[in-house]
Amino acid sequence: MNSILEIANLGVTFSTESGDVPAVRGVSLRVEPGETLALVGESGSGKSTVALAALGLLPGNARASGGVSVGGTDVVGAGEAELSRLRGRTASMVFQEPATALDPLTRIGKQIAEVVRNHQDVSRQEAAAEAVALLRRVGIPEPERRASAFPFQLSGGQRQRVVIAMAIANSPGLLVADEPTTALDVTVQAEILDLLRALAADSGTGVLLVTHNMGVVADFADRVAVMLEGEIVETGAVEDVLLRPTHEYTRRLLAAVPRLAVTGSGSGSAVSGEAEGAPVVELRDVSVQFGRGPRAVRALEGVSLTVRAGETVGLVGESGSGKSTAARVALGLVAPESGGVSLFGANLRRTRGRARRALLAGVGVVLQDPVASLDARMSVAECVAEPLRVHRRGMGAVERRERVAEVLELVRLPRELARRGPRELSGGQRQRVSLARALVLEPRLLVADEPTSALDVSVQRTVLEVITELQAELGFACLFVSHDLAVVQRFAGRVVVMRGGRVEEQGPTMSTLLHPETEYTRRLIAAVPVPDPVLQRERRERRLALGTGAGA
Amino acid sequence: MDTLLYLTRRIAQALVVILIVTVVVFGLLHALPGGPARGILGPQATQQQITLFNHDQGLDRPLPVQYLYYLRQLLHGDLGTSYTLNEAVSRLIEQRLPKTLVLTVLSAVLGLLLAIPLGMWQAVRRNKPADYVITTLSFVAYSTPVYFLGLVLVLVFTQVLRWFPSQAPQGDTVAQVFADPVALVLPVVTGAASMVAVFSRYMRASTLENLSEDYVRTARAGGSRPGAILWRHVFRNSLTPVIAMLGYYVPVLFGGALVVEQLFNYPGMGLLFWSAAQSSDYPVLLGCVLVISVATVVGTLLADVVQRIVDPRVKAGRT
């Protein structure tokens, strides 16, 4: 009957340099003890703001109105002292970035003990022992030894476990998790979600889960609230909202989510089968080492892969798998220690000077970060025209302008955008400008390194559609690097799965992803959550039966 | 094992830097009017003596060879002879350097003891009136020529208030210097003023940066109070980059010592240098430059090593 979290008509406004920005308007929701409510939305929806408001952690330039009640205590009007008593005890929070969430200069055992001693009157030794117990509970192996480790000695997943340990230290009634797994690899994500689910079930904790990932929602939540531009547009039980959405936005959002086909023969893959054209780029037994001596890192070990004319090859893997490094080797940005790299048939390592430039003119590049991929000091037209200036020096200004306008239209952007600066564009628009720049010389190969990973799901869909269309029209080959298996499945004809600098397996997309040969690939696919709660529950049970890697 | 590698690399780097300094000093030595011969034999030497000297010392050999001779001399601790004081330069420096070190170390310690809490306090009270006042005072302290500041302090505290003597302790040894601590106050304060200004700004900036880091939010979310967060977490993280800056500030400290010693008539290396400049005593001048530069390189090396000990990430090669 008594909700652990009750939000009534919450409004939050930020005062910024450019005036007041209302981030949250009239949001009402409740979380009952023992249940998980997922708060979903794209960037700018206000979901993180609601989460921060629940613990009174809004930044100084935010003004909150309305009621937020946690375990009976009112948060909005409360003073800092009262809030300090509440935080870490009645309610705790887990944040998105494990890399920066912990004090780099304090041992993790001490940081957990600090939270314990904030709310329990215990001695230092008792708190330290409690910290070790908590580390064990969150699945950190050898907790007595690890308690004296510094955060940088732990992996991302382990650090997130430490943050979770801090959050459950005093058995809170409410756990607020703001994108707790977004920064983690998909296999680690699955483990962290398992952990959170188990902990919540054990202690009857209510969970407010903020996320943009529908798969995570299907895996974890009991109820869902969908946010758009600061307001809640739909609420309901997870099966209802995800399988039978009523609001138009929810429907659009769900339709835009790339779904990993996990059953049967699978349809919906754009291109399939073996391509027969000549190899456009080829890596033969390539090894790459960064640094020297004891600190050296073997980024790639004996990697071989081929992209043929007109086909799309998806390069997938988790962080540290070497997929980005492989793409950079293909682009000639990284020189391999051993092995051969050929681009359009020519040995890239031997070709220099003018011949090399001529080769590189046939390549288009799109990288991940929409902000850093365009030089903000140049206009869109200048950005897109840069390859023309590098390779077609003789081209006149008028001709250049025409070509820029042409290619902007190809990526479905209006000509007028040419005069604007990148700062005025949205993330999706910037990536399309990046794409336009990549295509302006009519390349035979497009190398795209996580081109849509930093974009919202609905925007992602547009950009991917544009790439697919253009590939069909212009016929370029594409090396597509991504960590998102669903996207790759839809888009690539062949897939190369990488792990730890080596190629784990490769082959036609559908057969490789539906019937993987290696255990790692099987685990990888099993860990990707699908936005269908019924299906996801089955998959989860099957995955847990498979057994997962420990303590990552 | 890692530490050993790091130390070796750093020491090698420091040696390269010292080598470059010797090249600079050697270059200056040869830029002197009349060349090094005159520098060593003195302005009274005749042309015949100079030619003989040049031949003896191999000064008619090509420059790179001379440089090697010079290096050999240095390695034997021979910095030449002062011709106004008629003593080996190395002995003079040996006598004076410890006293200068007393002055600079005391100034540095005082400077840091004041600057660090001040900077942190400013960061916590950002943009409030107190912050502005201290920022303005810092700017003023930083923008005042040390000799002017010293002069003002002398006028106020010795002429008007008569709290302190206007001359620094005149002992020959370090012990004698400490026998008259009251006279040390003004010189040390003058030397520390600029340091307080600069390092309080660094500390303020570093603390501000750390206050907006994620780990502060995590600690808040765990129920820790602002004061506790500041001392337990923010303080150490803010201190690390500031310590790193210390190494680069050592030459500034020595430069300040030069002026302070001259102003307060403190018999350290700075005053020696000053007098040598007045009398164009080149061996002393160049010997001092060399020694001070080496001291700076060593100081930077020490600061790096301290940072490595204090910050476990640096030890692992990650930040």
Added chain:
Amino acid sequence: MSVQSASRWGLVAQFPAPLIARFARNKLAVAGITVVVLFFLFCFVGPLLYSTDQIHTDLTQVNLRPSGAHWLGTDAVGHDELGRLMYGGKVSLLVGLAAGVLATVIGTLWGSIAGYAGGWVDAVMMRVVDAGIAIPALFILLVVSAITTPGVPGLIVILGVVSWLVPSRLVRAETLTLKSRDYVLTLRAIGGSHSRAITRHILPNSVSTIVVAATFQVADAILLVAYVSYLGLGVQPPSTDWGGMLSAGLTAAYSGRWWLIVPPGLAIILVVCAFNAIGDGLRDAFDVRGRG
């Protein structure tokens, strides 16, 4: 004008508006600009309104207290002190400005080449910088003063050569960051040249760092000029600068002739302070990292 250069102008026009607003909010920085402008007017326009003879001495008017005839009194050889303040200010400001800019230019070239080249070139170039930093500027200046007395151009060069080290480290750090930005990587991947990367991307994006560094360098240079005269390296009489006035008046301080040292001292403090405040404000407005 092509579309490109016109749009570049357009961008430049839109770009500074939020910057100027942010800068204007920093009261100290705005005060700094005011002070600098006032001093420039004082030193360059002042003599036109209040002209005095700064070349010839007048031994009948020696060491007079401030009065109606001489607002700031006279010095040991009869020059009017207020006029001398303007006269000396010209040298202090111009030499400081020129030396600061020279130091920044040298430092930018050195630092950007070292940062972009990387590898052993970078290592060697930075060891040279380390060596330069290890030798305290004042010591070198004293040595130089023992050897020669340069004129104004020589002084500017010497000060510039002694001060370019700090900007070089800042620009190198900035270059390292920019070198690995996506848009530079993309340019290299499609065959763009090193020179294009540097001239079209790295240098324009380093402008904010360079401008901030230049402002702090000018502040440091004006202060250094003041030291230089104290060390005997400065301009020769009848020319003078604020440091020289301070130096000449130091003995006078003990005999109570405050008007000989307070005005030049205050002038130095105010102008150097002002430039530091401007640099600080610019750095916050541009959101640039670190100073030295």
